[in-house]
Amino acid sequence: MVGLFSAEVARRLQSRLSMIVLEELDDFPSLDLETIRFIAGFDSSYAGNIQCAVVVVYDLQAGRVVEKTHVGVSVKVPYIPGLLAFREIPGYMRAYGKLSVKPDVLMIDEHGLAHPRAFGIATHLGLILNKPSIGVAKKHLHSEIVTVDNRKIVKAHGRIIGEVIEHEKQKIYVSIGYKIKLEDAVKIVKKLLVENKKLPIPLQIADEYSKTIKNKYYK
């Protein structure tokens, strides 16, 4: 027997958990970008009700992907803006569990703190796995964009929590997920941007891998 999903309860949970995160926000540690090595990229594609969740681990030092895992799961929760984590995280946790290389930083193709209740999927996943995490989204969800010194700063909940980067004529909304400073998150994302690819490498490869696996096994 499974309980029915309640959007109201889910939103309440997000609000409560975000209090923990916002309290720690100013004390999120600086990362030593010289020693950061494994970046995990999470993404999903769908074949009807089947979510093909994948994790790609990119070795920043070697400059290549060292591991990919995937899992196909039937989703139990509909897509509701702001509650995407409840739909996608179960699949991500199962794909993550299959990794033999445990990443230093998580990168998710969605928002982190730039979320109505400061608890986007990147924040949610970072908290659950207790890892630094970065939200990298292609569209705006919730935030105020302020231009300061030619930089597009993302503000939400009275805090500076993200930055909009332009790459290949496209906007990339970077936001703090968990346990990471904005400047480190932006540096890592920029370091992973390449020509002719819209997203940072781990997410670009995760996106392609997810679609390939979905077409091969879940269609």
Added chain:
DNA sequence: GCGACAG
């Protein structure tokens, strides 16, 4: 009531 709305 109206607009906005990650994937």
Added chain:
DNA sequence: ATCTTGTCGC
């Protein structure tokens, strides 16, 4: 996210 016809450009 996915579906999906036609069109543009290399």
